[in-house]
Amino acid sequence: MSTTPPPLRFSAFVMNTSSHILQGVWRTDEADNINFNSLEHWVNLAKVLERGKFDFIFFADVVGLYGDYDGGYEKYVQAGLQIPSNDPSVIASAIAYNTTDLGIAITSSVLQEHPFNFARRISTLDHASNGRIAWNIVTNGLSNASRNFGFDQLEEHDERYVWANEYADVVYKLWEGSWDDGALLQDKERGIHADPAKVHKIFHEGKRYRVEGPHLVAPSPQRTPVLFQAGSSPAGREFAARNAEAQFIIAPGPEQARALVDDTRARLPQHGRDPHDLRFFQGLNFVIGSTEEEARRKEHELEENIDLDAMIAHLSGAIGIDFGSHPLDTPLGAIETEGIRSVIDWVRESVDGREATIEDLGRLQGRNSRVVGTPEQIADQLELWRDAGVDGINVVNASIPGSYVEFVDHVIPVLQQRGLAQTEYAPGTVRRKVFGDDHLDERHPAARYRGAFTPVGV
Template structure:
């Protein structure tokens, strides 16, 4: 029997995330995204239903123009307004006990010293259930919001991310020795200063003296997610990621991407199994195939495909709001989300992709329609391709997840495709990898014990 798949709920603290237009549906309670109780309730349902994590996407700027301006996004709720997921995770952490809590953030958003402090605090609050989805931010408006004249080039953003995580590893893994926190009432010594170290990091972008202000959290470093299929993205994942979020159009293309990334990981001194791969999928579920197909027709009628185009093209920095759906997308060059165009080419092999294909990419190519048994059959194919988990994309909240938990999860458990219900709380990393801390093969491990000698600063 194969190892069970891992399941994560792919959400965003906004009204319209991936499958656009469904906030207008009476079942689309994501319209109430400002209400913390919506998210607390959802996290508790996911936890009870056997999901390993709730995974929050995020943006810190508007998508590229659609029909000549940004007003379209506000009018239609296209990821504006949206709230800070790190703040929300605090509420979820104290209202759940077992589910992993993943958030998205980019180096652009915050200096590494304060970011490290906030993440370590969340890891303490959650007792070790925090994951960070490392993104490089691809939106022009996001960079302008943080004082830049425009978007930093694609590969330069990944170099920046390399430098950023290097500072974080020094703080999380090297600044405090494991037994530095004594809290000895009799001696009156709270922490041993000889076992707390400044990192004295100096690089092109950052000067960080340290030490880290937070004592070691249960995981020290959060579980590290990453998404991106460009060459720079795959190399970054091979060096740093523990889990990679992909949206491949089919299992064959997923296998190629997974094999390439695992091979790269070996080049960087890691084991190919140090990385888990999560495929983004949505589901239309019926008691019969006919019912499922009818429900898909009804879903298609509710999806706003113009919004789908605005989202996908806006992420690539191109405005397709006034062009025909049959317009070919040839040789698209963008500093935006290059992985989107890579996935688009994969899904239309043998011909030039069109604007229509772009609209379908997220809504249809990653959708499985059928009975729970049919869905289980399809998930077996994804698993055979090397996929370790599924990031479940919703049409409605909480309905999409309630239906998946009640209808599909029992069938998956019967086949060994989903693990049995978790009994005891544990860290997210322990749940996924069997241990609380990062592998010694991970690049962060070189900073463990690296600052114990005075005036020695690893570079």
């Protein structure tokens, strides 16, 4: 039996906006990020990714502004910080039409669309793509987004995951249980399009939703899309252990990733799943040079183009503090927050010999999970991430398409030579390519809805 580790999986972490993670770099001459409204922009990128045998193009998304910065939202608009931001699901079918193997992962919050209509949209896209759709399941952490959808305030953190579990159950019932296998006949001679005995209403009644059904779309190639999740809090890990097939993480280093992976995998048996039913994709950004000296020079140029104020504004929304009301040299130890304290603690631990400041927070966050070097040095680092239990890499960009063209042209060939990246796509749906089967395995909680709505005796 072979003990050779499988190759890493690769995903491109993008957003239908100009400025996503590394704020300010949209201003550089080589960045085409500002053309995000163009369908050709995304189709061309997808073709680059498919040439590099990437598994997914992974679209992040938000449905609201981050929290106030310096008392308002002007900085977000001025910096293009995830505003304007377009709906990624609208362009998914065009990307699918112009590619053959690339998976298309769409982020959609449980806040933004009723599960009945969302299930219909995803099934339609899965049909249109021949089974290449994935869903990144997120709760909403933005107060502005909550108000955009008529709520007075942001739902309490752990309760958002209770909401997400019910939402997931509704769509599982529709995708897995509403239509039995063989229900769609399309028999022209007998004039029977589908067998009504095999199409079922689901009659879901829960805390937030009442959905009668049936699902309006016949089963798509995957039925349920590949399921991603992107939260690493204890509640987020528990949700991933129950629902996700892949979790997107951003750990500051391999050892921190190992601890997170081990903790989350240990939770899966409580939900009847195998610890290795869940894969982990680490977010990393890369600065690539033909020599280490060239790579360091390019990193220096990148640092000069990053908008530090916008980086801090982005973190303000994530952490829940208006850092814009404090001078850049304010010590982090003087700041009280009920938000994501782990980010502040990580920055304080990373600065030696003095107290870390707000400026350090912005600068170090820009360097977080960055790999700098030659393609060979980058391959060395990716081996360490794989050894720590990471299954895939979500590649963060500085520029589109440049960051991905450079990675595909220079890093992927080295990774392929080392067995760290696939050289060809496997046939079939994206779930079959990555997990070996078109459908969710029997251990996943969605599987219990298969046949659950068939009348007794039928």
